[in-house]
Amino acid sequence: MHHIFIAGSGGIGQAAGLILAAKSDFDCHIHFGDISESAGQAAVGFVSEGCGASDRASFTLMPTEGSNDALDSTLDKCGIILD
Numbered sequence: 001m002h003h004i005f006i007a008g009s010g011g012i013g014q015a016a017g018l019i020l021a022a023k024s025d026f027d028c029h030i031h032f033g034d035i036s037e038s039a040g041q042a043a044v045g046f047v048s049e050g051c052g053a054s055d056r057a058s059f060t061l062m063p064t065e066g067s068n069d070a071l072d073s074t075l076d077k078c079g080i081i082l083d
Contacts, residue, residue, distance in 0.1 A: 002028040005078040007062070009034040009043035016082060017043060022051040030057040031074050037061050 004020060006013045009032045017030040030047055034040040040059035047057040060074040075081070 002026070002080060003031060003078040004028055004080040004082065005031045005033060005075060006043075007033050007081070007083040009036070009039040009059070013082075014043045014046045017047045017057060018050040021047050021053070021056040028056070031078055032057060032059045033062045033071065033074065034059070035062050035064055 004017075006017055013032065013034075017032065020026065020028055021030050032040050032043045034043070037059075040061065044057045044059050048054045060070050062071055
């Protein structure tokens with residue numbers, strides 16, 4: 001399984017996440033990162049609803065500066081980062 005981190009949960013991030021998660025021949029999990037929890041949760045909902053699977057996306061709250069343990073742990077899982 002490919003773990004993909006998408007920094008930013010706006011329209012482009014949501015669209016990219018949905019395109020990747022909806023491909024039946026590409027096994028992946030989308031990890032959204034954003035400084036806005038509401039935007040991140042909305043992106044997870046958009047992808048989950050769009051591809052019909054609630055386990056294809058997750059969200060990590062990003063700090064406004066630097067990093068934190070949750071972000072570091074998420075990035076360690078991801079082989080692909082889209083920023």
